[in-house]
Amino acid sequence: MPLFKTISYDIDTQLFIWKILESETELNAAVELQDKHLHRLNGMLSEQHRKGFLSVRKLLMEAGYTDFDLNYDTNGKPSLADGKQISITHSYDFSAIIVSSQNVGIDLEKQREKIIKIADKFVGSEAVFLNTERNYKEDLSVIWGAKEALYKMCNSRSLSFKQDMHIHDFSKNTNQGTATVSCKELDFDCQFTFHFETFENYTLVYALENE
Numbered sequence: 001m002p003l004f005k006t007i008s009y010d011i012d013t014q015l016f017i018w019k020i021l022e023s024e025t026e027l028n029a030a031v032e033l034q035d036k037h038l039h040r041l042n043g044m045l046s047e048q049h050r051k052g053f054l055s056v057r058k059l060l061m062e063a064g065y066t067d068f069d070l071n072y073d074t075n076g077k078p079s080l081a082d083g084k085q086i087s088i089t090h091s092y093d094f095s096a097i098i099v100s101s102q103n104v105g106i107d108l109e110k111q112r113e114k115i116i117k118i119a120d121k122f123v124g125s126e127a128v129f130l131n132t133e134r135n136y137k138e139d140l141s142v143i144w145g146a147k148e149a150l151y152k153m154c155n156s157r158s159l160s161f162k163q164d165m166h167i168h169d170f171s172k173n174t175n176q177g178t179a180t181v182s183c184k185e186l187d188f189d190c191q192f193t194f195h196f197e198t199f200e201n202y203t204l205v206y207a208l209e210n211e
């Protein structure tokens with residue numbers, strides 16, 4: 001059962017999560033790729049990366065699409081031929097997509113101790129509510145995942161994770177929160193809602209732009 005989970009956020013927004021249990025050969029046999037994507041796949045050095053890439057095509061099929069409906073802009077941001085928005089993530093044994101008419105972003109991270117060491121690189125205003133004694137690694141994983149998801153929604157603008165992205169205190173909510181991305185130099189100010197969940201030592205975060 002490699003389709004691990006689906007989440008219907010609302011009538012318009014769906015998430016699909018794959019647990020990669022297949023071999024690369026099995027995945028390869030199950031999907032057909034556009035030439036440019038086959039070329040990209042053949043250039044990937046790591047088997048894990050190739051499996052992640054192929055499993056995303058399985059998720060596309062679950063969502064009613066194929067690889068031929070998927071395109072990328074010059075920065076690597078994916079889009080769908082029918083005009084719907086898509087965001088993609090893969091991490092070790094899992095991959096996930098979110099599809100919607102709205103601007104959406106998704107990120108999946110394996111929880112690792114290393115996140116504590118690099119916290120200073122991406123934690124800014126969040127320091128006021130983070131507690132290093134309680135749930136620290138888990139909360140850092142949510143903040144990191146939320147910022148990666150937001151980055152994917154901001155059309156590759158050069159935004160600082162630390163200075164421009166603000167995840168508001170989510171400790172009193174259940175698996176959700178709000179965020180602001182604000183950069184005066186870029187004249188950019190946007191509000192977002194994000195949701196998160198953990199499974200098998202992974203943190204999944206997905207975000208939607210507030211309208």
Ligand SMILES: CC(C)(COP(=O)(O)OP(=O)(O)OC[C@H]1O[C@@H](n2cnc3c(N)ncnc32)[C@H](O)[C@@H]1OP(=O)(O)O)[C@@H](O)C(=O)NCCC(=O)NCCS
Pocket residue numbers: 053056075076077078087088089090091106107108121122148151152153155156159161
């Ligand atoms: C692009 C980036 C967001 C990818 O995130 P990641 O955690 O490395 O990898 P994920 O598996 O979650 O996401 C990869 C997917 O993101 C998507 N993606 C790549 N570039 C993108 C972009 N500019 N905008 C939106 N989505 C993008 C692609 O679909 C890609 O998968 P695919 O090429 O196989 O289809 C990340 O590498 C990045 O550049 N982050 C911002 C840079 C930064 O400032 N980081 C650290 C600050 S301390």
